[in-house]
Amino acid sequence: MISYELSDEHQDLRETVADFAREVVRPVIGGYYERAEFPYDLVARMAKIGLFGLPFPAEFGGMDGDLLAFGLALEELARVDSSVAITLEAAVALGAMPIYKFGTDDQRRRWLPGLCSGEQLAAFGLTEAGGGSDIPGGMRTTARLEPGGGDAGAGQWVVDGTKSFITNSGTSITSLVTVLAITGGDPGGPREISSIMVPAGTPGLTVGPEYSKVGWCASDTRELSFASCRVPADHLLGARGRGYAQFLEILDEGRIAIAALAVGLAQGCVDECLRYTGERAAFGHRLGHYQAIRFKLADMEARTHSARLAWYDAAARLVAGQPVKRRAAIAKLLASNAAMDNAREATQIFGGYGFMNEFPVARFYRDAKVLEIGEGTSEVQRMIIARELGVPD
Numbered sequence: 001m002i003s004y005e006l007s008d009e010h011q012d013l014r015e016t017v018a019d020f021a022r023e024v025v026r027p028v029i030g031g032y033y034e035r036a037e038f039p040y041d042l043v044a045r046m047a048k049i050g051l052f053g054l055p056f057p058a059e060f061g062g063m064d065g066d067l068l069a070f071g072l073a074l075e076e077l078a079r080v081d082s083s084v085a086i087t088l089e090a091a092v093a094l095g096a097m098p099i100y101k102f103g104t105d106d107q108r109r110r111w112l113p114g115l116c117s118g119e120q121l122a123a124f125g126l127t128e129a130g131g132g133s134d135i136p137g138g139m140r141t142t143a144r145l146e147p148g149g150g151d152a153g154a155g156q157w158v159v160d161g162t163k164s165f166i167t168n169s170g171t172s173i174t175s176l177v178t179v180l181a182i183t184g185g186d187p188g189g190p191r192e193i194s195s196i197m198v199p200a201g202t203p204g205l206t207v208g209p210e211y212s213k214v215g216w217c218a219s220d221t222r223e224l225s226f227a228s229c230r231v232p233a234d235h236l237l238g239a240r241g242r243g244y245a246q247f248l249e250i251l252d253e254g255r256i257a258i259a260a261l262a263v264g265l266a267q268g269c270v271d272e273c274l275r276y277t278g279e280r281a282a283f284g285h286r287l288g289h290y291q292a293i294r295f296k297l298a299d300m301e302a303r304t305h306s307a308r309l310a311w312y313d314a315a316a317r318l319v320a321g322q323p324v325k326r327r328a329a330i331a332k333l334l335a336s337n338a339a340m341d342n343a344r345e346a347t348q349i350f351g352g353y354g355f356m357n358e359f360p361v362a363r364f365y366r367d368a369k370v371l372e373i374g375e376g377t378s379e380v381q382r383m384i385i386a387r388e389l390g391v392p393d
């Protein structure tokens with residue numbers, strides 16, 4: 001029999017994070033969002049309950065959990081607020097995970113304890129102004145190995161280029177960014193792509209100002225420029241030329257995490273509307289009396305439920321070591337649609353109050369759109385699903 005019952009451990013984690021989101025995040029997040037301020041104290045409190053180490057082994061300071069546990073935490077955070085949820089998602093799935101998966105023993109020991117503790121954040125820089133979906137075709141950032149310099153004369157990577165929209169790249173606790181760069185190959189033919197780790201503060205790395213964003217306003221997103229930015233040769237992550245394959249693997253997992261986050265937002269819309277339709281009256285009845293409103297809530301719940309099953313399914317397959325590309329793309333597509341649709345309907349149910357920033361549904365509305373864009377747009381998810389289906393080209 002197929003079962004999506006959570007284990008007691010997963011259920012306990014879900015409840016712990018749900019309490020944390022309700023009691024710690026909810027009362028203060030609106031202020032951070034309004035001021036577009038990174039919530040350092042909330043991040044420190046998330047770190048204290050171990051969220052940044054969730055899917056990593058204890059030997060690196062992690063919590064010995066899995067992607068299902070990580071997704072549950074993201075879902076419960078996003079049910080209240082997406083800025084803190086994306087900060088966690090990007091720190092773990094994009095920042096620390098590549099080091100855990102592809103790093104040498106030395107690299108893991110150097111970076112993971114600080115990242116698992118949440119005292120440091122890492123970022124992953126793929127996107128460039130010339131194209132986010134079209135990687136590596138739209139990439140221009142290069143890294144060339146200059147022999148002779150650096151530690152013990154092993155040489156140095158010299159990175160040049162610009163990365164756009166990089167989450168967690170400019171906080172005061174950001175410790176490094178891993179960038180995808182062209183490290184060789186023929187400009188007319190296939191290019192060699194590798195991942196290079198650049199510690200924060202490396203000369204030649206310029207961190208741009210925080211973007212002015214429509215949503216995720218309490219998260220950190222910046223442009224990074226590299227001008228003859230030199231790092232030691234051993235800052236190559238994994239094998240030379242494996243950067244593109246690494247990026248595909250990281251994004252498969254990241255999409256499941258984003259799907260969980262999107263389901264949290266969709267659920268948050270249901271939560272808020274359930275409460276509001278019991279309080280607000282019009283034409284002599286509570287809003288919940290009217291079938292037009294009841295049907296909206298029924299559809300919101302149905303969308304949330306089916307999207308949740310899709311991310312559980314993808315996560316369960318990943319944990320079981322099965323291929324997930326198609327299921328991860330389906331989960332991300334369904335869940336980001338559900339988040340967008342629910343946010344639009346929730347705002348409608350709240351009427352004018354839904355357009356006021358002080359109400360969480362306004363934040364949900366502003367935060368939902370990017371879920372159809374980040375870590376692969378909805379069109380990219382459809383391209384993946386069609387390719388996996390074997391639709392003839």
Ligand SMILES: Cc1cc2nc3c(=O)[nH]c(=O)nc-3n(C[C@H](O)[C@H](O)[C@H](O)COP(=O)(O)OP(=O)(O)OC[C@H]3O[C@@H](n4cnc5c(N)ncnc54)[C@H](O)[C@@H]3O)c2cc1C
Pocket residue numbers: 090094123124125126127128129130131132133134164165166167168213216221370373374375376377378379380
């Ligand atoms: C808040 C925020 C945080 C982000 N954080 C990170 C981060 O931490 N690291 C990182 O590397 N990136 C990050 N990104 C970038 C994000 O992943 C990209 O914006 C996304 O992948 C889309 O790339 P693009 O913006 O270049 O759009 P484009 O690739 O230019 O796409 C534009 C439009 O064209 C469509 N399109 C493109 N190609 C095709 C095609 N072949 N067929 C049909 N339609 C197509 C797209 O779906 C989209 O609708 C972030 C973005 C945002 C907004």
